[in-house]
Amino acid sequence: MDPATKVFVAHRNLLFTVAYEMLGSAADAEDVLQETWLRWAGVDLDTVRDQRAFLVRITTREALTRLRTLRRRKESYVGPWLPEPLLTAPDVAEDVELADSVSMAMMLVLETLAPIQRAVFVLREVFDLGYDEIADAVDKTPAAARQIAHRARTHVAARRPRGDFSPTEARNALDAFQQAVETGDMQRLLDILAPDVVLLTDGGGVAQAALAPVVGADQVTHVLGRLVAAASLRPIQVNGHPALVVRLDGEADSVLAVRIDDGLITGLYAVRNPEKLARIDLETAVSR
Incomplete structure (x- = not known):
């Protein structure tokens, strides 16, 4: 396995989960990963200081582009829209580790965020990325990313399920x-x-x-x-x-x-x- 492929495979589950939680669609998340791979395959690895952060940045930007398109499609969707259910049973090969807090109900709350807010919220609250890394992924300053995260947290807190259930x-x-x-x-x-x-x-x-x-x-x-x-x-x-x-x-x-x-x-x-x-x-x- 060549170095670029090895790095991509090592972070694939993380990248898929970032894309899925931003889009609510496993099919679209897979498409985003394909685009991420195509861009990653053309990168000179010697110029990349933090490979994980670089891959997250590519995935986030690709997901944001697709999310804006999906939002336009959802405006004409027939009836209620729900996220594509993602099987996470332990007996399924290539299982994806989703954050416990991102249930179907929580995914619907994320749908009420603007695209940039959703990206920042997912990267910060689900994956605990630093504001410098988030800012780089969404083309904002760290200070702006911090403000967006604060507004997104406030928005989600007012709409999220009242209590966690086991x-x-x-x-x-x-x-x-x-x-x-x-x-x-x-x-x-x-x-x-x-x-x-x-x-x-x-x-x-x-x-x-x-x-x-x-x-x-x-x-x-x-x-x-x-x-x-x-x-x-x-x-x-x-x-x-x-x-x-x-x-x-x-x-x-x-x-x-x-x-x-x-x-x-x-x-x-x-x-x-x-x-x-x-x-x-x-x-x-x-x-x-």
């Missing part, structure tokens, strides 16, 4: 949800849903999905009952948190993630857009 809480809630659906015990499902629970379904205009948030335990129960009818449910882990993959006729039909506050499910995120499920379908195909 994987055990999420797993227990999803187990109860799965049993309620499989046994048809809708009362059991109602017992674990907060009265004001919100369900977001992302079909991308291709798969059937609600075009607006579904609010309230009764309404959510009704929609979920139809969503998983005649389907099989299997526990998986996405974005570092427990989730369920819903399979219909052997194919991945949906991925369902949750947000929990005070022991109750307050948010449900159902990704049904086939483009966003292709990676999950491929990575879990071996155990169908």
